Amino acid sequence: MSNRHTSDRKARRHELLKTVDEIARPDAYVLHEAIRLGGDEELRRHGGALFLSAFAAGLSIALSLIVPGVLKSHLPDADWSKVITSMGYAVGFLVVVLGRQQLFTENTITPVLPLLHDRSVKTTWRVLRLWTIVLCGNLLGTLAISTLIAHAGAFEPAVQKAFAEISHDAIAHEFAATFVKAIFAGWMIALMVWFLPATGSAAPFIIMLMTWLVSLCSLAHVVAGSVEAFYLVVTGAATMGEYVGRFFVPTLLGNLFGGVALVAVLNYGQVAPEVEETREVEGERPD
Incomplete structure (x- = not known):
């Protein structure tokens, strides 16, 4: 029964994605x-596969520090330089998203919609499990790559200086501002x-x-x-306490609120009547 349900879900999603491709302006539903x-598929993935994908994302997202740092080291110290270096920040996200790697902030919306659809203890546990695995994998990946960037000697001093200058912003603000x-x-x-x-x-655009x-x-x-903040920690420019108190906790809470409350819940609200009507018509039951 479970395999049949899984096949049905995948077939239905495939048809929906085809519909999205074929319609110029697909509706919210x-x-x-x-x-x-x-x-829903992500919530049912094996924990080991999720962790490896999340760890890979933590490594890949380092490009969002590496590319801006290299660009900054080659550009003059001018106001317009940030416009260019900021473009390099997108490279890490391009690799992660197009490579289908697990990124925690993407998961503030994708697994939340199944939870809003099926508000049960089982689905809640699946969401918390997914968040825990992905966040741990992401953070371990960022710590590993930050240590490598700082101590492997792959980048010239000018680039290392640019890394430090960019990274300083991660812990430069008070809790509320972050x-x-x-x-x-x-x-x-x-x-x-x-x-x-x-x-x-x-x-990609x-x-x-x-x-x-x-x-x-x-x-x-x-x-x-975290790549930036860990870079400061492993080079001795910041402490782990500063990372946790000034960056990690306020950023985690803010990202969760921004993704879950402002996007997942609000966008679900506009289609909730149609979702409930469809469930009643199809006689759908959570599995």
Whole structure:
């Protein structure tokens, strides 16, 4: 029965994605269902596979520090330079999202829609399990790559200096300011995930635009920012206490609120009547 349900879900999501591709402006319900069914598949993935994918994402997202750092080391110290270096921030997200690696902030929306659809203890546990595995994998990946960047000798002193200057912003603000910055970052990343199914071949452009704006506005992202904050920790420029208190806790809370409350819940609200009507017609029961 479980295998049949899984096959049915995958077939239904495939049909929905085809519909999204074929319709110039798919409605909110079609987008909701495509994302929800994708989230449902993620909730059922093996824990080991989730962790490895999340660890890989933690490594890949380091490009959001490496590329801006290299660009910064080659550009003059001018106001317009940040516009260029911020574009490099998008590279890590392009690799992670297009490579289908597990990124925590994407998961503030994809598994939440199944939870809103089926508000049960079982689904709640699955969401918490997914968040825990993915966040741990992301953070371990960022710690590993930050240590390598700092101590492997692969980058010249000028580039290392640029890394330090960029990274300083991660812990430069008070708790409240970082929390607000993280809300906006979580909101923007979750919005990106929401409308990616409707973008087709324009997906790389949308990812680049939204993440470039996150960097340009100096917003706080719990995974990409952890590369920067861990870089400061492993080079001795910051302490683990500063990482946890000034960056990790406010950024995690802000990203969660921005993704879950401002995108997942609000976008679910606009299709909730149609979702409930469809469930009644189809006689759907959570499994």
